[in-house]
Amino acid sequence: MTRKQARRRKQKKTSSIKMPSIRIGLILTPLAAIGAVVGTYYLSANVLDRPIRSIEVNGSFQRVTALQIEEAISDELGDGFVTADLGAIQRRIVALPWIDQATVARRWPSRLRVTVSEQVPAAIWGERGLLNVRGELFVSDARHIPAELPRLSGPEDRAAEVATRYLEVRERLIPVGLDLRRVHLDPRGAWEMTLNNGVEIRLGRRDIAERTELFLDIVADIITSRANDIDYVDMRYSNGFTIGWHSGSDTPAPQPQHGDSGLLALRGGR
Numbered sequence: 001m002t003r004k005q006a007r008r009r010k011q012k013k014t015s016s017i018k019m020p021s022i023r024i025g026l027i028l029t030p031l032a033a034i035g036a037v038v039g040t041y042y043l044s045a046n047v048l049d050r051p052i053r054s055i056e057v058n059g060s061f062q063r064v065t066a067l068q069i070e071e072a073i074s075d076e077l078g079d080g081f082v083t084a085d086l087g088a089i090q091r092r093i094v095a096l097p098w099i100d101q102a103t104v105a106r107r108w109p110s111r112l113r114v115t116v117s118e119q120v121p122a123a124i125w126g127e128r129g130l131l132n133v134r135g136e137l138f139v140s141d142a143r144h145i146p147a148e149l150p151r152l153s154g155p156e157d158r159a160a161e162v163a164t165r166y167l168e169v170r171e172r173l174i175p176v177g178l179d180l181r182r183v184h185l186d187p188r189g190a191w192e193m194t195l196n197n198g199v200e201i202r203l204g205r206r207d208i209a210e211r212t213e214l215f216l217d218i219v220a221d222i223i224t225s226r227a228n229d230i231d232y233v234d235m236r237y238s239n240g241f242t243i244g245w246h247s248g249s250d251t252p253a254p255q256p257q258h259g260d261s262g263l264l265a266l267r268g269g270r
Contacts, residue, residue, distance in 0.1 A: 063118055064096060098119050121146060122135075162185050172216050178224060180194070
């Protein structure tokens with residue numbers, strides 16, 4: 001009796017475990033749908049992927065021609081209207097000298113539309129380099145150097161820093177009637193600037209941000225009123241600056257106001 005009960009219990013335990021049933025149709029139906037979509041896509045692509053018949057190039061051209069752009073992308077046009085790699089075409093156009101930005105779009109049935117914008121030179125870098133308005137060196141050996149552009153110079157790896165300082169200082173000088181003609185950073189890290197009226201500003205190597213603020217807040221107004229008399233301004237002091245005059249005469253330094261620890265020394269020529 002005991003053996004029969006044990007056998008029944010074992011049979012009950014075994015019969016309680018059931019394997020899940022999977023309906024093959026639930027798997028095959030989505031796979032068939034995906035296959036139909038993919039097949040339709042490739043079939044449509046083959047039908048629509050006709051050769052590119054024309055290229056429309058738009059933009060204001062001064063340094064680059066539409067023919068140069070077409071020649072640069074000619075190797076990318078053999079894949080057809082649908083399969084042409086627009087990203088690769090765009091990169092080839094941007095790689096051309098003087099091209100800043102480019103967009104490429106398909107125009108049914110077999111035309112590509114290219115829109116480009118040229119670089120805008122904002123300053124000369126070194127002897128023959130050109131920087132754009134973002135401070136990027138886009139031409140290292142320009143054949144034509146616009147004489148009206150300011151000159152920036154310094155270590156090659158600090159071109160963006162020099163350009164940024166130029167743009168920031170210039171933005172605050174323009175409202176008071178001044179402008180920058182030159183910004184130079186020497187290999188030792190010393191900064192010098194020359195204004196459009198010929199006045200030289202010596203900032204040195206230390207506390208550049210503070211000295212620049214002092215120059216913009218106080219010295220710029222002095223230069224505006226006495227530009228023809230001033231030869232240079234030396235900002236390389238911990239609490240003030242000196243002014244060198246063209247006449248070479250000495251001018252006594254004004255007494256600082258109460259509570260003002262700044263030093264303003266007005267000196268003669270170099």
